[in-house]
């Protein structure tokens with residue numbers, strides 16, 4: 355379990371990025387920090403591995419204040435995936451994935467063997483092992499970033515807009531893969547995004563943030579959609595007049611046609627007694 359206890363962060367130039375933020379991240383689940391640019395998501399994420407030190411409050415992992423753990427040891431025990439994968443340009447894929455196990459003293463051959471296994475886990479062709487990052491697509495690079503973060507089997511995975519820079523189709527595929535991985539691995543994941551669809555698709559718990567790192571609402575995807583706390587959350591989720599405000603109208607062949615607020619068709623809703631098989635939004 356990760357706990358943020360009344361953390362604040364004011365940077366040295368006076369920017370108040372986070373103010374009095376508290377949150378419990380349950381183990382073995384995915385918590386998404388959702389908010390628009392500059393609201394403090396990355397600042398919060400980096401407090402977990404001490405890349406950012408809070409100016410007030412503390413972050414605790416399983417009841418240990420991370421401020422008491424050496425930063426190097428902490429970072430080697432927590433997986434971290436960045437938006438631009440953060441791969442070493444001159445290192446081959448297999449060596450990059452093996453970086454943390456090597457630093458933690460795993461013998462070279464064993465670390466490489468594990469890296470090859472992980473390539474398979476994240477859906478990478480083993481033939482890519484000897485390439486450099488510049489010879490991979492954006493989606494492949496992000497998979498390498500995920501494999502590298504998982505390489506020493508950390509309990510915690512921090513993911514900072516990991517799929518933000520890839521095209522929408524690849525993004526959906528990476529989201530699906532992450533869900534599949536998480537079904538197997540049950541890591542404690544903190545995932546940062548400004549994309550509402552991504553948050554709803556991946557989060558067991560979602561924290562909607564206002565500017566200044568203040569919590570607007572915390573809940574399951576369903577709780578947020580069913581009962582947004584206020585207008586800010588409602589607007590942010592697009593429930594007011596956006597494409598998530600849906601309408602259903604009877605369909606001649608049975609079932610109902612679902613449209614968005616502007617009347618654009620999204621899909622077909624089954625009748626309970628066995629209408630057409632297509633689901634809404636598919």
Ligand SMILES: Nc1ncnc2c1ncn2[C@@H]1O[C@H](COP(=O)(O)OP(=O)(O)OP(=O)(O)O)[C@@H](O)[C@H]1O
Pocket residue numbers: 365366367369370371389390391392393394395396397398548
């Ligand atoms: N090192 C720094 N020094 C000064 N201000 C900073 C620093 N890092 C971040 N900030 C500021 O703190 C605020 C929060 O930044 P942060 O990167 O945490 O937001 P974010 O929600 O992750 O944004 P984005 O989605 O654009 O990455 C912003 O106003 C940002 O300009």
